[in-house]
Amino acid sequence: MTITSHISGPFCGWSGDTLFRLENGQYWQQSRYAYRYHYAYRPGATVRQVSHSFFLQVDGMGEELEVVPANVLESRIDGE
Numbered sequence: 001m002t003i004t005s006h007i008s009g010p011f012c013g014w015s016g017d018t019l020f021r022l023e024n025g026q027y028w029q030q031s032r033y034a035y036r037y038h039y040a041y042r043p044g045a046t047v048r049q050v051s052h053s054f055f056l057q058v059d060g061m062g063e064e065l066e067v068v069p070a071n072v073l074e075s076r077i078d079g080e
Helices: none
Strands: 002-006 019-021 027-030 044-050 053-058 065-069
Touching: none
Parallel strands: none
Antiparallel strands: 002 044, 019 027, 027 065, 044 053, 053 065
Protein backbone atom coordinates (compact mmCIF):
# COMPACT_ATOMS: atom_id res chain seq x y z
CA MET A 1 0.00 0.00 0.00
CA THR A 2 1.26 3.48 -0.88
CA ILE A 3 -0.49 6.77 -0.06
CA THR A 4 0.59 9.98 -1.79
CA SER A 5 -0.53 13.39 -0.53
CA HIS A 6 0.88 16.63 0.96
CA ILE A 7 1.45 17.72 4.54
CA SER A 8 -1.31 20.18 5.39
CA GLY A 9 0.14 23.66 5.95
CA PRO A 10 3.62 24.36 7.35
CA PHE A 11 5.97 21.46 8.07
CA CYS A 12 8.84 21.81 10.56
CA GLY A 13 10.20 18.27 10.68
CA TRP A 14 9.63 15.86 13.56
CA SER A 15 10.53 15.90 17.22
CA GLY A 16 9.48 12.78 19.12
CA ASP A 17 5.71 12.33 18.90
CA THR A 18 4.84 14.56 15.95
CA LEU A 19 1.34 14.30 14.49
CA PHE A 20 1.18 14.74 10.71
CA ARG A 21 -2.03 15.87 8.99
CA LEU A 22 -2.17 15.03 5.32
CA GLU A 23 -4.29 16.98 2.86
CA ASN A 24 -6.25 13.81 2.09
CA GLY A 25 -7.63 13.99 5.67
CA GLN A 26 -5.47 11.23 7.16
CA TYR A 27 -3.42 11.64 10.33
CA TRP A 28 -0.19 9.79 11.07
CA GLN A 29 1.90 9.92 14.23
CA GLN A 30 5.59 9.35 14.72
CA SER A 31 6.06 5.94 16.36
CA ARG A 32 9.69 6.19 17.54
CA TYR A 33 11.79 9.03 18.85
CA ALA A 34 13.77 10.94 16.26
CA TYR A 35 14.46 14.64 15.80
CA ARG A 36 14.97 16.40 12.50
CA TYR A 37 14.22 20.03 11.61
CA HIS A 38 13.31 21.02 8.08
CA TYR A 39 10.89 23.80 7.16
CA ALA A 40 8.66 23.51 4.10
CA TYR A 41 5.13 24.61 3.22
CA ARG A 42 2.83 21.80 2.02
CA PRO A 43 5.60 19.38 1.07
CA GLY A 44 4.71 16.19 -0.75
CA ALA A 45 4.37 13.16 1.51
CA THR A 46 4.26 9.45 0.81
CA VAL A 47 3.26 6.77 3.31
CA ARG A 48 4.23 3.25 2.35
CA GLN A 49 3.52 0.00 4.08
CA VAL A 50 6.27 -2.57 4.54
CA SER A 51 4.91 -5.74 6.14
CA HIS A 52 3.05 -4.48 9.26
CA SER A 53 4.91 -1.14 9.50
CA PHE A 54 4.30 2.23 7.84
CA PHE A 55 6.96 4.71 6.77
CA LEU A 56 6.53 8.42 5.95
CA GLN A 57 8.75 10.07 3.35
CA VAL A 58 8.47 13.86 3.14
CA ASP A 59 9.87 15.72 0.12
CA GLY A 60 13.13 17.42 1.05
CA MET A 61 13.93 15.02 3.89
CA GLY A 62 16.68 12.52 3.28
CA GLU A 63 15.21 9.80 5.49
CA GLU A 64 11.97 7.99 6.17
CA LEU A 65 10.19 8.00 9.50
CA GLU A 66 8.20 5.12 10.98
CA VAL A 67 4.63 6.22 11.69
CA VAL A 68 1.32 4.75 12.87
CA PRO A 69 -2.21 5.75 11.83
CA ALA A 70 -3.82 8.16 14.28
CA ASN A 71 -7.52 8.59 14.99
CA VAL A 72 -8.23 12.30 15.33
CA LEU A 73 -11.56 14.04 15.85
CA GLU A 74 -11.63 17.60 14.57
CA SER A 75 -14.21 20.10 15.73
CA ARG A 76 -14.82 23.83 15.71
CA ILE A 77 -16.98 26.00 17.92
CA ASP A 78 -18.55 29.08 16.34
CA GLY A 79 -19.73 31.96 18.51
CA GLU A 80 -19.28 32.57 22.19
